[in-house]
Amino acid sequence: MPGRRTFIITRPEEDAARFSEAVRRAGHALLSAPLLRIVFDSQAEIPDHAWQAVAITSANGARAIARHPARAHLITAKAVTVGPASTAAAQAAGFTDILQAERGDVHGVIDVIRSRLDPAAGPVLYASGRVTRGALEEKLAQDGFTVVRVVLYDARPAEALPEETAAFIRRGGEATVALYSPRSAKIWAGLCQKAGLAAPARRLDYACLSANVARALKEALNPEREPLIAPKPEEGALLALLGLTPTGESTP
Incomplete structure (x- = not known):
């Protein structure tokens, strides 16, 4: 992909730094269109158990713990993290195991x-976040584990595309849109349709973190070109797919 390109990053602001830095370092243009806003609940009630471990399926789970009054007790347990960014966030929260x-x-x-x-x-x-996938509690219960889910944050959908991004699409700009979850793919499609931009949005290029993300995008928007899919559901793999050099570790 030679030449200067434009990328649209759709991650929440808390999670967009690594992608944004890689794009800027490569000399490309960047538009930010966060599709989700993270709202933490520092007052969520967490039972005072002797926790064996804390399951963290998003970096935001670790960030929520870092803000919670029970943090000092929780970080004495093991953290089981979903990937590099959630590991980094767990370390920042104080987990050592x-x-x-x-x-x-x-x-x-x-x-x-x-x-x-x-x-x-x-x-x-x-x-946990308010919206989850994978039925973690039910599947682990089949193996005899006691799992207590506590909702510590909510990822709330954006109500509209940022005007700069909408104007770019409206005038027929060429860009690659980075999408990280089936939910965000559906939100993107819905916002483009709401803004009357479904047709030009279909002509954009898309890079998806997984096949599930690409499937949701195709069902919701039906882009003209086949979306790119990262070989592994990790941001580093997505950046490499786009010819961008990853720095540090981050998350889906």
Whole structure:
């Protein structure tokens, strides 16, 4: 992909720094269109158990713990994280015993808990967002684990595209849109349709973190060109796919 390109990053502001830095360092143009806004609940009630581990399926779960009054107690447990960014966020929150999943999704977290932890060693806290995928509690219950889900944050959808991004699409600008979840793909499609931009949005290029994201995009928007799909559901793999040099570690 030679020459100067434009990328549209759709991640929440808390998670967009690595992608944005890679784009700018490569000399490309960047438009920010956060599709979700993260709202933390520092007053969520967390039972005072002797937690064996904390399951963290998003960096925002660790960020929520860092803001919670129970942080000092929780960080004495193991953290089971979904990928590099959630690991970095768990470290920043104060966890020192961290098990990172090899697969960058909730099923990878389930696999780690099944293979590395003991159901008899104590309950597992699921530091959850309001919207979840993968049925973590139900699947681990089948193996005898006690899992307590506590909603510590909410990812609220944007109500409209930023005007700069909408104007760019309206005038037929060429760009690659980076999408990280099936939910954000559906929100993107809905906002483009709401703004009367579905037709030009279909002509954009898309880079998706996984096949599930690409599937949701195709169902909701039906882009003209086949979306690119990262070989692994990790941001570093997505950046490499786009010819951008990753720096540090980040998350889906």
